[in-house]
Amino acid sequence: MPLQTHSNDKLDAALSVYEKLKADIIAGALPPDQKLKIEVLRDRYACSGSPLREALSRLTAESLVSQENQRGFRVAAISSDDLRELIRMRKLIDVMALNETMQQGDAAWEEGIILAHHRLTRAPSEISRDNRRDMTWIRSHGEFHRALLAACPSYYLRNFSSQLFDSCERYREILSRVDVLYPRDLAGEHKAIMDAVLARDFDRAPKLICEHMDNSANLVLRTLDA
């Protein structure tokens, strides 16, 4: 008898497929603008059309998938303009959210950050030897950023932040194709952000977060525009 919410592999396929599809899009396994044929996905995720279409509908509302009248679904397209817009929005939203979070955050919130950061340091490197993005790293990275805002009192701020983060993450796939040796210390940035946030440094924390975003975005933009 299951102690936790039991995931009946075949029973709640909708949620399961939603999560897998989302992960594959964010990781770049399903590249931007790729046609999402039901038949192909049916095979890939071992389920029927119905749960697939439900998952795709949800992802459409999250701007990760686009749907055309009678022409099915495809992974949402990317562009440098879109990325610039995303980063601009994330700065606005995350700075607001971070301020509120640092005011309200309690011990449990601090512990969540410590834990998430620890897991991120223990995760495999983002890009594996075969130039594919590591799912564990991606998940840990997302969890770390969500943990920073976990104590944010506004459901909507958390939600918007999370959505923008996910939309941004899939741009990182580009960095795995050109094997650029990281000209920056990603782990160090995470550590610095954590320290500033835990210290409730209302000046440094938002500044570091914004720089963190800009660094990633600029790297991607250089590759995209080239």
Added chain:
Amino acid sequence: MPLQTHSNDKLDAALSVYEKLKADIIAGALPPDQKLKIEVLRDRYACSGSPLREALSRLTAESLVSQENQRGFRVAAISSDDLRELIRMRKLIDVMALNETMQQGDAAWEEGIILAHHRLTRAPSEISRDNRRDMTWIRSHGEFHRALLAACPSYYLRNFSSQLFDSCERYREILSRVDVLYPRDLAGEHKAIMDAVLARDFDRAPKLICEHMDNSANLVLRTLDA
């Protein structure tokens, strides 16, 4: 041959059902927390389960519907805390969006506002004699607020604003149950907002918008908390 996107009553049922469901939730025809049984909806919207579940999935992502593990869907619950949070967020988002819009707005944007406002003035009154909310007014009201931000350069700001607006609108249904004679000039507020926005008044426009939201919210909150 259709000039515009043709809605083939039975062909793209998914989109059609999505819009109708959304409209019914916003209008309050489907009240908060109401169970959404597939069988009942199947009958109400004259279609089968599949397009329904797709629409419900999309609405779940928009926070208008909630879904529980194996227990189906229901209309998202409301609470005074949620409304306060919504208003707080709308002020943040809409003020940012409005500033950008007033900087970038062109002639077509201005004409869109004029037209939407005209239609709103010509719409039937919000609440009809039988204490039900008028669909035409609701649609016109939404179109007016969207028109104000139509020239906003950020897709995400427009999207968030629109989503928060929709979530707020369904709180207005409460005002139709207690027949409170409007102690304020709703039409006048809309007119004043339009004038300030068209005049590119960067001081008054955001102030009026915020007051507009507060007025509606306070009216609802008084009724909710009573």
Added chain:
DNA sequence: TTCCGACATAATATCGACAAAATTATGTTT
């Protein structure tokens, strides 16, 4: 009476099949 468990009922979530539409391939005409 109140609580617990087995049974009956209802609802959900998924599947496979079908009909409508779009896409590709083919053939015909200029």
Added chain:
DNA sequence: AAACATAATTTTGTCGATATTATGTCGGAA
């Protein structure tokens, strides 16, 4: 050979049926 019309194929979107899970009811024991 290019362009258009037509036919074949693929793909989408919807339906009805079914198995699984949740809910409600009834009877019996503490």
